[in-house]
Amino acid sequence: MIRPPAKASAFLRWFCREDCIEEVEGDLIEIFDKEAIQFPQRARWKFVWSVIKHFRPEYIKPLGKFNLKTIAVHKTYFTIGWRNLLRQKGYSAINIGGLAIGMMVAILNGLWIFHELSYNQYFENYDRVAQVAESGIRQENGEPYLATTMTFPLSTALRENYNQHFKHVVRTTFSMEKILTAGDTKILSAGLSADPEIAEMLTLKMIRGNRKALEPMHSIILSKSIAIALFGDADPINKTVRLNNSSDVKVTGVYEDFPGNTTFSDVKFFTPWSLFVTENKWIQQRALTDWRNHFLRIYVEVPEDQTYDVVSGKIRNALHFAPEDIEQRKKENAALTLYPMSDWHLHPTYVRQGQMQPLLMIKLVGAIGAFVLFLACINFINLSTARAEKRAREIGVRKTIGSDRSRLITQFFTESFLIVVLSFAVSLMLTILILPLFNKITTDQVRIPFTSAWFWVSVILIIFITSLLAGFYPAIYLSSFNPIRALKGSLKTGKITSIPRKVLVVFQFSISVILIIGTAVVYRQIQYAKDRPVGYDRNGLIMVHKRTDDFTGKYQILRDELKKTGTVYEVSESMGPATQMYSNNNGWQWGNHEPNWDQSFGTLAVSALHGKTIGWEFIQGRDFDPAILTDSSGIVINESALKFMGLENPIGEPVSWYWWTDKSRVLNYKILGVIKDPVMESPYGSTEPAIFFLKGHNGSTSWINIKIDPKVSMSKALPVVEKVFKNIVPAVPFEYEFADEEYARKFGKEETIGNLATFFAILAVLISCLGVLGLASYMAETRVKEIGIRKVLGASVAGLWRLLSVDFVWLVLIACLISAPVAYLLMNQWLQKFEYRTGISWWLFVETAVCATAITLITISYQAIKTARLNPVKTLRSE
Amino acid sequence: MIDHSLGEFEELVLLMVAALHDEAYGVSILDELEAKLGKSLNISAVHVALKRMENKGFVRSRYGGITSDRGGRRKKYYVVTALGKKMLDTQYELRNSIYKRIPKISFG
Numbered sequence: 001m002i003r004p005p006a007k008a009s010a011f012l013r014w015f016c017r018e019d020c021i022e023e024v025e026g027d028l029i030e031i032f033d034k035e036a037i038q039f040p041q042r043a044r045w046k047f048v049w050s051v052i053k054h055f056r057p058e059y060i061k062p063l064g065k066f067n068l069k070t071i072a073v074h075k076t077y078f079t080i081g082w083r084n085l086l087r088q089k090g091y092s093a094i095n096i097g098g099l100a101i102g103m104m105v106a107i108l109n110g111l112w113i114f115h116e117l118s119y120n121q122y123f124e125n126y127d128r129v130a131q132v133a134e135s136g137i138r139q140e141n142g143e144p145y146l147a148t149t150m151t152f153p154l155s156t157a158l159r160e161n162y163n164q165h166f167k168h169v170v171r172t173t174f175s176m177e178k179i180l181t182a183g184d185t186k187i188l189s190a191g192l193s194a195d196p197e198i199a200e201m202l203t204l205k206m207i208r209g210n211r212k213a214l215e216p217m218h219s220i221i222l223s224k225s226i227a228i229a230l231f232g233d234a235d236p237i238n239k240t241v242r243l244n245n246s247s248d249v250k251v252t253g254v255y256e257d258f259p260g261n262t263t264f265s266d267v268k269f270f271t272p273w274s275l276f277v278t279e280n281k282w283i284q285q286r287a288l289t290d291w292r293n294h295f296l297r298i299y300v301e302v303p304e305d306q307t308y309d310v311v312s313g314k315i316r317n318a319l320h321f322a323p324e325d326i327e328q329r330k331k332e333n334a335a336l337t338l339y340p341m342s343d344w345h346l347h348p349t350y351v352r353q354g355q356m357q358p359l360l361m362i363k364l365v366g367a368i369g370a371f372v373l374f375l376a377c378i379n380f381i382n383l384s385t386a387r388a389e390k391r392a393r394e395i396g397v398r399k400t401i402g403s404d405r406s407r408l409i410t411q412f413f414t415e416s417f418l419i420v421v422l423s424f425a426v427s428l429m430l431t432i433l434i435l436p437l438f439n440k441i442t443t444d445q446v447r448i449p450f451t452s453a454w455f456w457v458s459v460i461l462i463i464f465i466t467s468l469l470a471g472f473y474p475a476i477y478l479s480s481f482n483p484i485r486a487l488k489g490s491l492k493t494g495k496i497t498s499i500p501r502k503v504l505v506v507f508q509f510s511i512s513v514i515l516i517i518g519t520a521v522v523y524r525q526i527q528y529a530k531d532r533p534v535g536y537d538r539n540g541l542i543m544v545h546k547r548t549d550d551f552t553g554k555y556q557i558l559r560d561e562l563k564k565t566g567t568v569y570e571v572s573e574s575m576g577p578a579t580q581m582y583s584n585n586n587g588w589q590w591g592n593h594e595p596n597w598d599q600s601f602g603t604l605a606v607s608a609l610h611g612k613t614i615g616w617e618f619i620q621g622r623d624f625d626p627a628i629l630t631d632s633s634g635i636v637i638n639e640s641a642l643k644f645m646g647l648e649n650p651i652g653e654p655v656s657w658y659w660w661t662d663k664s665r666v667l668n669y670k671i672l673g674v675i676k677d678p679v680m681e682s683p684y685g686s687t688e689p690a691i692f693f694l695k696g697h698n699g700s701t702s703w704i705n706i707k708i709d710p711k712v713s714m715s716k717a718l719p720v721v722e723k724v725f726k727n728i729v730p731a732v733p734f735e736y737e738f739a740d741e742e743y744a745r746k747f748g749k750e751e752t753i754g755n756l757a758t759f760f761a762i763l764a765v766l767i768s769c770l771g772v773l774g775l776a777s778y779m780a781e782t783r784v785k786e787i788g789i790r791k792v793l794g795a796s797v798a799g800l801w802r803l804l805s806v807d808f809v810w811l812v813l814i815a816c817l818i819s820a821p822v823a824y825l826l827m828n829q830w831l832q833k834f835e836y837r838t839g840i841s842w843w844l845f846v847e848t849a850v851c852a853t854a855i856t857l858i859t860i861s862y863q864a865i866k867t868a869r870l871n872p873v874k875t876l877r878s879e
Numbered sequence: 880m881i882d883h884s885l886g887e888f889e890e891l892v893l894l895m896v897a898a899l900h901d902e903a904y905g906v907s908i909l910d911e912l913e914a915k916l917g918k919s920l921n922i923s924a925v926h927v928a929l930k931r932m933e934n935k936g937f938v939r940s941r942y943g944g945i946t947s948d949r950g951g952r953r954k955k956y957y958v959v960t961a962l963g964k965k966m967l968d969t970q971y972e973l974r975n976s977i978y979k980r981i982p983k984i985s986f987g
Binding site: 004020021022023024025026027028029030031033049050053054056058059 | 904905906909921922923924926927930931942948949950952953954955
């Protein structure tokens with residue numbers, strides 16, 4: 001016999017009023033039975049349909065009658081959980097506070113990771129935009145490379161002969177800072193020159209104008225922030241903007257600023273590529289067919305139905321080499337490839353020395369977040385199991401009355417859930433409060449995506465995972481009590497039950513100690529690199545970038561005027577700022593060597609007196625002297641260069657420089673002096689051999705370095721200097737950089753990591769201390785009678801203090817022993833990334849151990865001394 | 880306040896309850912109605928109509944004995960009450976009186 005669908009029947013019985021079920025179900029079954037003989041399938045459908053049709057107010061039970069029992073039970077879970085919370089306010093505060101801090105760290109880290117992973121996803125064509133790059137194997141070290149700076153003829157080939165494989169091919173310059181002038185307003189801002197299709201490719205959100213706005217040659221599109229800075233509330237469209245005081249362009253569009261987590265976040269305006277080519281005559285003259293001159297970037301958008309692999313296979317033949325390079329490039333296995341947008345941030349082509357791979361950083365931050373949250377869960381576990389005896393009787397009574405274990409487990413889970421939800425509310429408030437600080441430390445713009453469904457899903461996940469993590473062990477442990485023993489009060493609370501607790505405390509402190517040591521090592525490394533002798537004097541040194549042609553021919557008069565003010569010690573020109581090495585060149589020849597094509601030297605064109613201005617420290621020889629004419633064919637080399645050249649008596653030694661494209665072009669020099677290595681690149685790396693000259697094959701000076709007289713304060717000197725600049729080059733806003741600030745910027749990333757590590761270490765220690773505080777006060781409470789008796793028998797307060805503290809001190813010391821080698825291994829590995837690095841000395845571990853013990857002692861002492869000072873008469877009276 | 884109106888479908892069901900007398904329960908009413916109307920109905924419509932009319936006092940119900948059919952569920956039998964009968968009479972009178980006023984016109 002065929003039965004009606006079980007699920008439908010169950011549903012009917014669940015919702016249908018008791019006084020109707022007989023009639024309804026009976027009739028339905030009768031109809032079903034009649035029909036099922038002939039059409040079983042139709043009968044089933046009809047049954048289900050009829051059940052659904054009965055699901056209407058007349059037949060549904062009143063709400064209160066649903067699962068009356070279970071609702072009541074769940075309600076008691078919450079009521080009792082809530083009462084427990086209120087009864088032990090101190091413990092609840094420790095629990096909630098600790099968990100809230102842990103969750104805050106987890107949320108912050110989660111948000112940061114989300115921020116990193118969603119890098120560039122602002123662009124709608126995220127999955128289809130790539131950069132054209134050259135890949136190959138470096139001959140020197142056998143490592144693969146990926147170069148993204150391309151040549152003009154390649155871009156022409158891709159745009160003209162291979163454009164059928166792409167939706168768009170866009171050439172851009174590097175992002176360049178330019179002076180934008182509108183009326184009297186002048187601002188300095190970075191922008192790109194690009195083909196007009198860039199607007200479509202990057203899906204610019206146009207506020208004014210459309211995505212074709214970049215097509216006219218003399219046009220510019222501005223980001224909203226720049227448009228407001230230049231024109232305020234006025235309509236910017238069709239207004240004229242002057243670029244670098246030389247060319248006028250018309251505003252044809254305004255787009256929404258790119259968010260911080262995009263590769264183009266610093267780009268504030270776009271100008272047409274055609275304008276760039278027209279204004280740079282050398283491109284027309286030399287670059288159009290030169291396969292060696294790499295100076296532009298090429299971005300492509302592949303069609304929706306194509307993959308990067310397929311397309312990069314099709315464009316392989318577009319790459320050509322200059323005849324001189326063919327052999328070398330074949331050896332390198334150089335080929336064109338597409339470098340997808342999704343890899344730009346997470347798999348960068350180049351990672352600066354000592355810097356972390358972004359993916360590794362993400363994993364590390366994730367791990368720290370998880371660990372800190374886990375520390376907070378450990379507090380919860382420890383406190384609830386330690387306090388189990390207090391509830392042993394309750395559990396005994398419940399079990400005797402008939403509560404089964406699953407009910408008790410639910411009860412304890414409900415309690416931990418309650419605490420976790422409260423903690424989450426607190427942690428969300430904490431996160432909102434602390435996010436500005438966090439953003440300041442990380443220099444990112446992390447936001448809480450309150451409107452994103454994913455955020456709330458993750459929130460619910462965090463709440464559930466945390467309640468499970470924190471509630472699982474206590475629930476199992478507490479519900480396992482034997483009711484008879486629990487009621488008799490003979491529950492074992494000796495050594496064995498406290499062991500898991502101790503293990504957890506040790507674990508907790510190990511993590512905290514590892515974080516402390518890690519933080520200390522990061523800071524020591526930064527300090528070590530900061531204390532490194534720099535080889536020049538950054539104090540009172542300001543650097544001005546000659547951005548426009550307005551400076552041409554004005555240097556001498558500027559220098560004279562500046563010197564006349566009496567606030568300036570010396571002035572010089574150089575190709576790059578004093579704190580950076582801008583160019584590298586091969587083709588140097590000295591002694592009996594062949595011209596050296598393998599070793600490149602850092603090269604910098606300077607003016608005479610550059611050494612005096614920035615304070616070079618000479619080991620041998622002398623600086624360029626403007627009075628001696630022959631010094632124009634002199635060079636100054638650094639110590640590393642001397643070592644590399646292996647010259648015994650460098651002064652006066654001839655050195656020649658062959659030009660790489662034309663070996664008949666030779667410049668002959670004589671060494672004038674040797675200086676201590678100036679740190680111009682990474683302060684963590686070794687210094688590159690470097691050569692300084694007055695006149696070279698390439699590059700003109702584009703920076704002015706001004707050393708303020710040490711006797712004059714910077715605040716007095718700056719207005720004076722500014723006045724001179726305003727008089728002589730009025731068209732250019734006076735923009736300058738402090739050498740010491742620029743130098744300090746080299747430590748930015750590491751300092752961020754250091755600050756973050758401090759932040760996390762402090763929170764981890766705080767959480768661990770909260771846990772210890774809770775445990776200590778509980779221990780003191782349970783031993784209050786013992787202490788009373790000891791006092792009566794003559795124990796001193798100091799002795800009792802020791803008695804109560806010594807257990808914890810042992811735990812902390814064990815934690816230090818465990819964590820020291822782990823921290824050593826981890827940090828040693830981190831330090832290996834730096835060539836110029838500090839060591840990890842043993843006393844760092846001693847210091848940390850002393851610190852950790854001291855913090856623990858301070859935490860528990862309050863409780864221990866309070867207990868030790870209790871009057872024994874009062875504590876012993878109750879029995 | 881109890882509503883004393885009678886819907887069209889309710890009236891049909893009430894008529895059927897009265898006609899079947901003592902043998903009227905959900906399925907029998909449904910079967911008879913389906914046969915008379917010549918279209919298929921869902922039992923829920925009959926149930927709802929019966930329930931409403933019971934609330935209005937037009938029908939009265941009692942349970943039959945337990946049998947092994949129907950999943951062990953009892954049948955719920957309905958009989959028309961005096962009020963229900965009166966309601967049917969009134970409806971009939973009303974319709975009849977109006978019907979009689981139709982002039983004798985032949986349509987053909």
